Amino acid sequence: MERLQKVIASSGYASRRKAEELIKAGKVYVNDQKVTQLGTKVNPSDDIRIDGQHLTLEKKEYYLLNKPRGIISSAHDDKGRKTVVDLIETNARIYPIGRLDYDTTGLIILTNDGTLAQKLAHPSQKVEKTYIAKLDKILTTEDFYQLKKGVVIEGKKVIPTKLKIKSKDKQKQTSLITISIVEGRNHIVKKIFNQLGYDVKKLKRESYDFLTLGNLKSGEYRELSLEEIKKLYR
Numbered sequence: 001m002e003r004l005q006k007v008i009a010s011s012g013y014a015s016r017r018k019a020e021e022l023i024k025a026g027k028v029y030v031n032d033q034k035v036t037q038l039g040t041k042v043n044p045s046d047d048i049r050i051d052g053q054h055l056t057l058e059k060k061e062y063y064l065l066n067k068p069r070g071i072i073s074s075a076h077d078d079k080g081r082k083t084v085v086d087l088i089e090t091n092a093r094i095y096p097i098g099r100l101d102y103d104t105t106g107l108i109i110l111t112n113d114g115t116l117a118q119k120l121a122h123p124s125q126k127v128e129k130t131y132i133a134k135l136d137k138i139l140t141t142e143d144f145y146q147l148k149k150g151v152v153i154e155g156k157k158v159i160p161t162k163l164k165i166k167s168k169d170k171q172k173q174t175s176l177i178t179i180s181i182v183e184g185r186n187h188i189v190k191k192i193f194n195q196l197g198y199d200v201k202k203l204k205r206e207s208y209d210f211l212t213l214g215n216l217k218s219g220e221y222r223e224l225s226l227e228e229i230k231k232l233y234r
């Protein structure tokens, strides 16, 4: 038996707080009975209905995808474009944890485990993500050290946890930079380089916490192991 608000949150329907609000507002029915008492215990076999919609307590699934370019990082797209969820063969209602831009490639996790998704998305978790950015110029030594010290983006300083010049192409005047950050703001890597006067021509996420792409080719995915899921929960 588990607390109703926890079951709703782990189904991915809503956050724990939102679930509590829904219960208090009398929107939640368990086996056709309205429940307004927070902390009511339910069984996995109980039928939970919110605003007329039945909650499916699906088995939890976890995937690591190497996202190709030109794919949306959300569960649905209003314009009907292909999303990361379309690339995974499952009937579970999975969604990505965090976002990668339409033109960004690389590692993204998808799950229907709302509890894990909320935990990892929370800024206090400080999940380190590593990206490889191809810049439209060669990063100067001055800017490299400026970046190491941190760059203020929309009033908040971002200090990379790791920063390395991977390579420079003198002929094409481009450079490849490895940058790790714990920030989760949208377009953050592009904004960091834009701030210093560089354009990010290509961006790839190579790792998320301890997870790496390994041998996965663009568009390929694999399930996370139980060990990996436990580690993400820690």
Ligand code: URA
Residues within 6 Å of the ligand: 099, 100, 101, 102, 104, 186, 187, 188, 189, 190, 191, 203
């Ligand atoms: N930072 C960006 O600018 N884009 C991404 O997709 C991820 C991080």
